[in-house]
Amino acid sequence: MKFQVTALLIAGSIALSACMPMAAPQAPATPPPATEAPATAMPAEEMPKDIVDTAVAAGSFKTLATALGAAGLVETLKGEGPFTVFAPTDDAFAKLPAGTVEALLKDPKALGDILLYHVVPGKVMAADVVNLTSADTALGKPISIKVEDGKVYINDAQVTTTDIVTANGVIHIIDAVLLPPTE
Secondary structure, eight states: OOOHHHHHHHHEEEEEEHHSSOOOOOSSSOOOOOOOOOOOOOOOGGGGOOOHHHHHHHSSSSSHHHHHHHHHHHHHHSSSOOOOEEOOOOHHHHHOTTTTTHHHHHOHHHHHHHHHHHEEEEEEOOHHTTTOOOEOOOTSOEEEEEEETTEEEEETTEEEEEEEETTOOOEEESSSOOOOOEE
């Protein structure tokens, strides 16, 4: 719980700073000394991106990215991990009743709970998911996992794409937003 609160606070500040315009970089008065990159260094474009950067680069997770920022979870999912994220697409968010996304963006606590319900601590690949019947989420509430007719479902959401490996975990794309059980 302490980790989640701290992570939420850190993520919020990163999300806010990501939304603020950046000043143009200033050239140093004297150029830094040239250094040689280690022979094992990968070019930046070949290095795996974290979960957030991977989702943003895909282009079909704009609502998720906005929600992560509003809930203060950007830094958490840019953290060390590993994390498994069941990521709803923009189309999945569009299936929610009209006004739901807008209302959630104004309620960071409720939004954060919903988003944490999409995250499973650890790196769970598709080959592992199909052998599970449930998994505990970062919210502390389990999701159900079932395989029917060769398709994998997380609660009632179908997994449409699996095993998008990132630098700090894995993303599985789902076609609906998971809503945590109410108590």
